[in-house]
Each structure stands twice: as C-alpha cells, then as structure tokens.
Amino acid sequence: MTSGARNTVETRIVDDPAEVTAAWMTEVMRAAGSDVEVTGLRYEPVGTGQTARSFRFHLEAAPDQAGRCPASVVVKIAGGADDIRRRLRSAYRNEVGFYTTFAGRALVRVPRCWSAARSADGLRFTLVLEDAHPARAGSQLDGCTFDQAALAVRNLAGLHAPFWNAEDLTEDAGWLVRLDDAGMEFLGSVVVAAAARFTERYQAELGPGDADILRRAAGLVAGWGRHTSSRHSLLHGDYRLDNLLFSGHSDLGDSDVGDSDVQAVDWQTLEVGFPGRDLAYFLSTALAPADRRSHEAALVAAYHRCLVEHGVTGYPVDLCFEDYRRGMLQGPLITMIGCVYASTPRTDSSDRMFLSMAANACAAIRELGVLDLLAT
Structure with a gap:
C-alpha cells in the first residue's frame, strides 16, 4: 500500500x-x-x-x-x-x-x-x-415469533452457502480465525474458567441442573473439533436476536417472505468454523424451550432448503439436523464468555439477558442429548 x-x-x-x-x-x-x-x-x-x-x-x-x-x-x-x-x-x-x-x-x-x-x-x-430505520432490533429477553425465526435462519443460509467448505477463505484474509486442535484446547480452557465464574455468579438464579450442564458443556469445548471438522464456512459467531434488524410485516408464512426483511449486523466475531454452530446458537437462544421444541425441525428444514437453493449439494436434511445438535455448545460458550469478560458494566438487564440465553441453551442441550453425543 x-x-x-x-x-x-x-x-x-x-x-x-x-x-x-x-x-x-x-x-x-x-x-x-x-x-x-x-x-x-x-x-x-x-x-x-x-x-x-x-x-x-x-x-x-x-x-x-x-x-x-x-x-x-x-x-x-x-x-x-x-x-x-x-x-x-x-x-x-x-x-x-x-x-x-x-x-x-x-x-x-x-x-x-x-x-x-x-x-x-x-x-x-x-x-x-x-440506516435500516425503521427496522427494529430483536430482543433476547422478548424472544421472537416462528416467522421471525424462519426469516433469520433463511438469511443465515445466505451467509453459509457461498462459503460452504471453501478452501480459499483465508487466502485474502490472513487475519481470519480458523481454530486448529491447539486453538480449540485454548478456547476450552477459557470457557471452563468462564463457566466457573458464571455458575458461581448466578448460582441462585440458575434452574435445577443448569449449572451442571453449563460446566459439562464447557468441558467438552476442547474436544469439540472431533465432532465439527467435517464441514466449514464463514460464521457470524454471534448470530442472535440483538444482532438482527427486522422490518416489514411479521405475519409471514414459512415459504413466503413477503415484504419482510432482516439484516445481520455486528460482525466482530467473524471466523471460519462449523456452520451448525451459528444455527444452533440462534435457535437455542432465540426461542423459549416450548417454542423451540415445536418448531426446530421445521426451522432447520427451512435453513436447509435455502442452502440447497443457494447451491449446496450432498448435504441431506437429516445430516443438517445432526449438525444442529453438534453445534449446540455455541450457546453456553458465547453466553458465558460474553458475560464474564464483558467490557461494559453489569446491569439488571444484562443479567436477565444472559440468564435467559443460558436457560434456553441448557434446555436444548438437555432435550437433544448433546452432552452424550459430544462425549463420545
């Protein structure tokens, strides 16, 4: 230059x-x-x-x-x-x-x-x-509707598909993080430390068994690469409601986006990694457990259909759902690191947000058998 x-x-x-x-x-x-x-x-x-x-x-x-x-x-x-x-x-x-x-x-x-x-x-x-005004940011505390979630996962497929298993992602971006085994081990140590502080800070507010799930999930991060090395793409890394701007009508059908739209912002956690991490993180934190249980199969399928429409091949929907399960550690990982190492002062609102994300993520991990899946 x-x-x-x-x-x-x-x-x-x-x-x-x-x-x-x-x-x-x-x-x-x-x-x-x-x-x-x-x-x-x-x-x-x-x-x-x-x-x-x-x-x-x-x-x-x-x-x-x-x-x-x-x-x-x-x-x-x-x-x-x-x-x-x-x-x-x-x-x-x-x-x-x-x-x-x-x-x-x-x-x-x-x-x-x-x-x-x-x-x-x-x-x-x-x-x-x-300026996306008058679009409004989503809220982790308020959650979202099925239609907003469907819009968000289809949008997410638009990030992943163009870079699906691409080998040239770091050629023009040597700064882009792609963790190897040593990197995952280091990340695991950071998450384990964060989990200890997070569960101590919120021990009175965490639901029955959630503290144990959070600590066990943290302990699996170091070896997560064994289960997530088969596919990669460009990841947002923090694809959650607060980082999405929704506009237009909210009463969409699953296959008709109408004049509604969503934009993703805050790309500060960009990296190369397992696509299921973004998908699992969004769905497990954005939806209350009952809503997620009712809609996760349809939402994963909506994401998968958009991947195929954008050119991804050789990736059946049942494997996509398995990847969704394998990506579930992203929820506790980002939640606990974001909470414990935040650069801004702690507030009642941030406490409620982190606890909501942790509770929703723990419910998904428990119900989808994630700890047993990733312990093998």
Whole structure:
C-alpha cells in the first residue's frame, strides 16, 4: 500500500462524531461510487454501545440530489480507553474485514457499506453503513415469533452457502480465525474458567441442573473439533436476536417472505468454523424451550432448503439436523464468555439477558442429548 493510500484510509477514520463534516461525508460517498453532495448533517447516538459507538447521521443534500443521497446513514466508531480497545482490536479487524472482503460475496442481508476503514495500530475504525430505520432490533429477553425465526435462519443460509467448505477463505484474509486442535484446547480452557465464574455468579438464579450442564458443556469445548471438522464456512459467531434488524410485516408464512426483511449486523466475531454452530446458537437462544421444541425441525428444514437453493449439494436434511445438535455448545460458550469478560458494566438487564440465553441453551442441550453425543 502506498503512502498516499494510507493517508486516504486514515482520512476515513474518525474518533468523534463531531469530526464528520458534510465535506467528509461527501468524499466518503463519492469514493464508494455514490455521486452525491452532502450539504449539511446532524447526528444522534443509536444503540447501546457494547463494544463500539454508533450514530445516526441525518443528511441534507444539494437540491438536484433528490433520490440519490440517503436521508440518513449510521456511522460506527471505536469507543473506550486504549486498554479496552487493545482487547477489542481483533473484533474491530473482523468487522471491517467482513465488509471489505466478504460482504460482496455473501448472500446474507447486511446493511450497505459506503466505507470501512481501520487504523494501522488497530485501535480506531470507522464504518459508514446503510440506516435500516425503521427496522427494529430483536430482543433476547422478548424472544421472537416462528416467522421471525424462519426469516433469520433463511438469511443465515445466505451467509453459509457461498462459503460452504471453501478452501480459499483465508487466502485474502490472513487475519481470519480458523481454530486448529491447539486453538480449540485454548478456547476450552477459557470457557471452563468462564463457566466457573458464571455458575458461581448466578448460582441462585440458575434452574435445577443448569449449572451442571453449563460446566459439562464447557468441558467438552476442547474436544469439540472431533465432532465439527467435517464441514466449514464463514460464521457470524454471534448470530442472535440483538444482532438482527427486522422490518416489514411479521405475519409471514414459512415459504413466503413477503415484504419482510432482516439484516445481520455486528460482525466482530467473524471466523471460519462449523456452520451448525451459528444455527444452533440462534435457535437455542432465540426461542423459549416450548417454542423451540415445536418448531426446530421445521426451522432447520427451512435453513436447509435455502442452502440447497443457494447451491449446496450432498448435504441431506437429516445430516443438517445432526449438525444442529453438534453445534449446540455455541450457546453456553458465547453466553458465558460474553458475560464474564464483558467490557461494559453489569446491569439488571444484562443479567436477565444472559440468564435467559443460558436457560434456553441448557434446555436444548438437555432435550437433544448433546452432552452424550459430544462425549463420545
């Protein structure tokens, strides 16, 4: 990369929304192929800012720009002190890398990205994204309907299918994580430590037997690769309701998406791995146990049909359901690590969210016989 190219990238990185001017926004959009002139803007914070800060920018354009300039965009930037940012450098790298390397090849619905840039030291980044408003984020605490879950799993198939068993995923993305046996062993040690702290913190709130399931599930992570090495794809890693934006009607039939839509955001946990992990994590945490029991076969089948429609072959639906079972450790893994090593203060709301995810995941692990399946 030339010095001039580096300077161009640096000009697209801000650390304060006040640094974004109409001229800056015009330059960013024109660099992305949008022939617009932004003449004015104002902004407001959006989201909760768990690992970064996001702002909605309302744009004003020249009179002759009607229909060419978006009414608003979302600008996402790093937040917190440098010590926090150092812990999150890989997350910033993953999200910028997804939009610059993989978003154009994926069939998953994501916001349009006008700019994705990261500083050389990895401590600052800036994304300029399509504003999905008035779409609304899902809620782990509220759960979702069958139709929303069906929309989400079909969308997930659009992420997995284009990269199904692809061997070139890391050729242009050497930064992309793909854990080997040693990596899984290390991850296992992290999850075991997180499980000890999580079950101690919530021992009074966890349901009967759930603490034991969480600790046993953590103990299986180190050897998980023996059961999940047969298939791989690009994984979101944290494909849950809070990271999905739903719009349109919610009363869809299983085979008719109508004018409803869903977009996936927050690509900071991107990696190469077993596709069943994303599917199991979403369904086991998004749906209450009774709803999951009633609908999981149909939802796995909906995901599988979309994989086939997108070109995946030699993968029968019964094997897809088996992979769904094999991926179930993702629920306790992400829940406990996310809780114990969170960079934001603990709140009543976050406690309820983590407990809900843990309880739903434990119910799925228990009912689907996952611990016995993965212990062999």
